[in-house]
Amino acid sequence: MLISELSRRTGVSTRALRHYDRSGLLEAGRRSNGYREFPESSVERVRRIRALLAVGLDLSAVGELLPCLTTEGWPGGCAHARRRLADEVAELDRALASMGRTRAALGDELARWDRAALPD
Template sequence: MLIGELSRRTGVSERLLRYYERTELIHSERRANGYREYDDPTVETVRRVRALLAAGLPTRVIGRLLPCTSGDTTLRPCPGVLTSLRAHLDVLDQRAADLEAARDLLRRTIDATETTAGPAADGRPGPDRSGSSR
């Protein structure tokens, strides 16, 4: 299949597919006219790449992980990949902890602001709490 068909079948832009090829995540054969020709299993490979990217893995790790996957997306033992995956999991765990801390701070700030200033703290007109009439 040509790159346009691969793009339609995967929902990935042709430009991004060319990038995947440059980074050796996918491969094509060249026709005599220079057009890229992809085989049917490339569709699943692109889907696997997208899933691994969505999991937060960088393309360099994905490139090392793809040879460890079979057609049904199960992983086989692959030298050196486990260390990279564990390192990336540590990074994701730290990001999750940082986000949780930021969320907790935001919640505490909102709660403190509402307690101190009342519901009008968001800038909307609220009741006059001064005791005087307007």
């Protein structure tokens, strides 16, 4: 199928599909006129890509996890993929902790400003 048909069937822009193709997430052949030709399986693959992106993974992580999904879309026993997801969760935990400390410091500073603004 042409990229326009894949776009129509998945709801993903042709620009994004070209980006996935260039990133190695999709496999497309080329017609004699140079147009990309995607296999039928690309529809489900794009849906999986979008699902993984929707949970906050970047294209690098998506590329690492895609081969580990079974045809039904379930994890297929890739230990490295599970570690990658665990690393992503740990990184989010670190970021949340850092934001919590920043939030507390800003709140303390705001309270000092409010106390300084109060008339005696």
